[in-house]
Amino acid sequence: MNQSENIKIAIVGTGNVASHLVKAFLISDCKVKQILSRDIHKAGILVKNTDIQPIDNPNMLDKELDLVILAIQDDALNSDFLNSLPKNFFVAHTSGSVDISVLENFKSFGVFYPLQTFSKVREINYNSIPICIEANNIENENFLLQLASKISKDIRKIDSEQRKQIHLAAVFACNFTNYLFHISEQILKEKNLDFEILFPLLEETIQKVKHDSPRKMQTGPAVRNDRKIMQKHIEMLGNNPDYQMIYTLLSEKIQELK
Amino acid sequence: MNQSENIKIAIVGTGNVASHLVKAFLISDCKVKQILSRDIHKAGILVKNTDIQPIDNPNMLDKELDLVILAIQDDALNSDFLNSLPKNFFVAHTSGSVDISVLENFKSFGVFYPLQTFSKVREINYNSIPICIEANNIENENFLLQLASKISKDIRKIDSEQRKQIHLAAVFACNFTNYLFHISEQILKEKNLDFEILFPLLEETIQKVKHDSPRKMQTGPAVRNDRKIMQKHIEMLGNNPDYQMIYTLLSEKIQELK
Numbered sequence: 001m002n003q004s005e006n007i008k009i010a011i012v013g014t015g016n017v018a019s020h021l022v023k024a025f026l027i028s029d030c031k032v033k034q035i036l037s038r039d040i041h042k043a044g045i046l047v048k049n050t051d052i053q054p055i056d057n058p059n060m061l062d063k064e065l066d067l068v069i070l071a072i073q074d075d076a077l078n079s080d081f082l083n084s085l086p087k088n089f090f091v092a093h094t095s096g097s098v099d100i101s102v103l104e105n106f107k108s109f110g111v112f113y114p115l116q117t118f119s120k121v122r123e124i125n126y127n128s129i130p131i132c133i134e135a136n137n138i139e140n141e142n143f144l145l146q147l148a149s150k151i152s153k154d155i156r157k158i159d160s161e162q163r164k165q166i167h168l169a170a171v172f173a174c175n176f177t178n179y180l181f182h183i184s185e186q187i188l189k190e191k192n193l194d195f196e197i198l199f200p201l202l203e204e205t206i207q208k209v210k211h212d213s214p215r216k217m218q219t220g221p222a223v224r225n226d227r228k229i230m231q232k233h234i235e236m237l238g239n240n241p242d243y244q245m246i247y248t249l250l251s252e253k254i255q256e257l258k
Numbered sequence: 259m260n261q262s263e264n265i266k267i268a269i270v271g272t273g274n275v276a277s278h279l280v281k282a283f284l285i286s287d288c289k290v291k292q293i294l295s296r297d298i299h300k301a302g303i304l305v306k307n308t309d310i311q312p313i314d315n316p317n318m319l320d321k322e323l324d325l326v327i328l329a330i331q332d333d334a335l336n337s338d339f340l341n342s343l344p345k346n347f348f349v350a351h352t353s354g355s356v357d358i359s360v361l362e363n364f365k366s367f368g369v370f371y372p373l374q375t376f377s378k379v380r381e382i383n384y385n386s387i388p389i390c391i392e393a394n395n396i397e398n399e400n401f402l403l404q405l406a407s408k409i410s411k412d413i414r415k416i417d418s419e420q421r422k423q424i425h426l427a428a429v430f431a432c433n434f435t436n437y438l439f440h441i442s443e444q445i446l447k448e449k450n451l452d453f454e455i456l457f458p459l460l461e462e463t464i465q466k467v468k469h470d471s472p473r474k475m476q477t478g479p480a481v482r483n484d485r486k487i488m489q490k491h492i493e494m495l496g497n498n499p500d501y502q503m504i505y506t507l508l509s510e511k512i513q514e515l516k
Contacts, residue, residue, distance in 0.1 A: 074487060097487050115455065117462055117477050122469055128458050156455070165449040166456075168491050169442040173456050174463045175478030176508045177435045182472035182515070184427040191423040197373065197414070198424075198431050199468055200386050204375055205432045206460045211380055213453070214440035219375050220433030229332060229355050233426050242511055249507060250434045253500055257440070 007147060009067045010034040014042040016118035017094050018071035021151075022046060024126035028150040033062050058084045067092060067147065069112055074098050092135075092144060096167030099160045100134050110135030110144050113163055114152075117174050126151045132158035132166065183243055215257065222254035265405060267325045268292040272300040274376035275352050276329035279409075280304060282384035286408040291320055316342045325350060325405065327370055332356050350393075350402060354425030357418045358392050368393030368402050371421055372410075375432050384409045390416035390424065441501055473515065480512035 007030040011018050014037045025032045034053045037043040043054035055061070061068060068085070070077065070093040077098050082105070085091065090108035096115070103109035113132040116124060131148040133155060135141035141157065148155045158166065181202070185195040208217040221229040230251055237244045265288040269276050272295045283290045292311045295301040301312035313319070319326060326343070328335065328351040335356050340363070343349065348366035354373070361367035371390040374382060389406040391413060393399035399415065406413045416424065439460070443453040466475040479487040488509055495502045 073482075074484065097490065116459055117466065119466060119475060119477070122462075122466060124462070130455050130458060154458070162449045162451055164490075164494065165445060166451060168494055169445040169451075170456060170459055171478050171491065171505075172438045172445065173442040174459050175476070175480065175512070176438050176504075177460075177463055178467065178472050178476055178478075179508055179512050180430045180434050180438070181467050182476065184431040185472055187423060187427040187430065191420045193420055193424060193427075195467070195471070197388050198428060200388060200412070201374055201428055201432050202435075202464045202467070204380075204382070205435055206464055208375065208377060208380060209436065209439050209453070209460070210457055214436050214443055217377060218433070218436055218440065219377070220429050220436075222433065224331075226332065232355065232422075233429065236422065236426055242514075246434075246507060246511065247429075249504060250437055253504065254433070254437050256500075257437075 007031065007066050007150075008033050008062070008064060009069060009147075010036060010061055010065050011069045011071055012036045013071040013076075014039065014046050015071065015073070016120060017114065019046055019120070020118050020124050020126065021069065021071055021094070021114070022050075022052070024124075024151040026050065030147060030150050033065065034060070036061065036068075058086065061086065061089065066090060066143070069094060077102055090140065090143075096170065097164050099164075100136070101160070104136070108136060108140045110140050111160070111163065112144055112148065113158070115166060115170065117170075127153055130154040130156055132156050132163050134159055134163065183246070186240075187237075187243070218254060218257060220254070222251040223257065225255055265289065265324050265408075266291050266320070266322060267327060267405075268294060268319055268323050269327045269329055270294045271329040271334075272297065272304050273329065273331070274378060275372065277304055277378070278376050278382050278384065279327065279329055279352070279372070280308075280310070282382075282409040284308065288405065288408050291323065292318070294319065294326075316344065319344065319347065323347060324401070327352060335360055348398065348401075354428065355422050357422075358394070359418070362394070366394060366398045368398050369418070369421065370402055370406065371416070373424060373428065375428075385411055388412040388414055390414050390421050392417055392421065441504070444498075445495075445501070476512060476515060478512070480509040481515065483513055 009032055022032055032052050034055050035043045035047050036055050040056040047054045068089045068091045074095050077093055088107050091103055091106045092110040092112040094112055096113055100111050111134040115130040129152050131152050133144045133148055135144050145155055188195055234244055267290055280290055290310050292313050293301045293305050294313050298314040305312045326347045326349045332353050335351055346365050349361055349364050350368040350370040352370055354371055358369050369392040373388040387410050389410050391402045393402050403413055446453055492502055
């Protein structure tokens, strides 16, 4: 392994995870040498104003690379694609839900999972993103831990079982939560109200669970068992049976909280 | 009406809304003169280290009061309680879901609804909380707007229909969201992981919807229509049919997003 100052990596992919990783490494002392994508045009856009080489063929990967990060969708981590990569590389994927074992035919392999929701339109401060590390041996694990520490101060050793569990928890805490925000926005629109009126409430909802467990922070008609209000709300949702169903199910489960 | 510097109010109630209101007014130039509660002991605790008078009888309300704020639970805003109050007062309730008309027997009446989730254990910066104002006439509305501006910079005229809609939207965005956080915490616990690993993700989930509509910010397996992952997740939730049901319902609805 090279000294950290000289770590040379390639990133496969041009999506949200790949592009945020490139940005994070650009301000670190690690060197992203190449971006590999089937779509050389997309790779070209991503490396704009950098000296990173865009490539579209795995055989063009630099033999001197210390690591190839596979920042591609779960479905793309299939055997067809993996077989196209030279087996003597150290490869790590960035998926929350794919087992480390899919990479077991490589000489060295691991996982480099940044636990965050990425979008094209928002800059991310990588420094506070938990990066979950796993590798096929201690030496490689230490290498990935060292690499992760170049871009974040929150580095964790997490095995595949734990990582999948974290990913599942994140679907509830982030994806489903976002969908509830969507419902809120739709409900407000019906009375010509803007979603931004809820921003201070959203902020406080997060701050509260940072303070103590969500169970203790539960508020609202369901946990108070205020049936009159719940009945009113279900009537108000009369023109949307889907929202009624979600309201009813979540309220029932909240009422069952011990 | 008195000059704003001399606004004298009484607050009915000793719960979360009442106690945060008292704190907010204490650092304003409005004067909380009395706290009314059936439980004089609780009122005594709330007024500790202030010159506010704790009372337990509506007949003890100071005749010079400009406003009596009813910071009590929705159920407590019933005719028994309201009939016990002298009708010549200006009263305003703080509920998101109760119509202004319940107060129509008073000479002056209105609503003073702070849109926030309050808990005993957390200090609140009232300054950024939207306060929704409604009143029986323009003069009283202006008075409440003026009063609200003493403790917050976000004051809005909102009628009862809109306010109920906001309250319903808040149940989805805050109460249900908090319950999803509870599920996340439980899922993490199964693998001895702490909920705090999700904090940066929660923060970013909020920041994203401040940037653009939740619909555009939706991520995750459901919106990608990644059936393999969804199936895996449902299997992982095998020991909890409730969580499976919630996962399935919300994923289905996210998949139907246009």
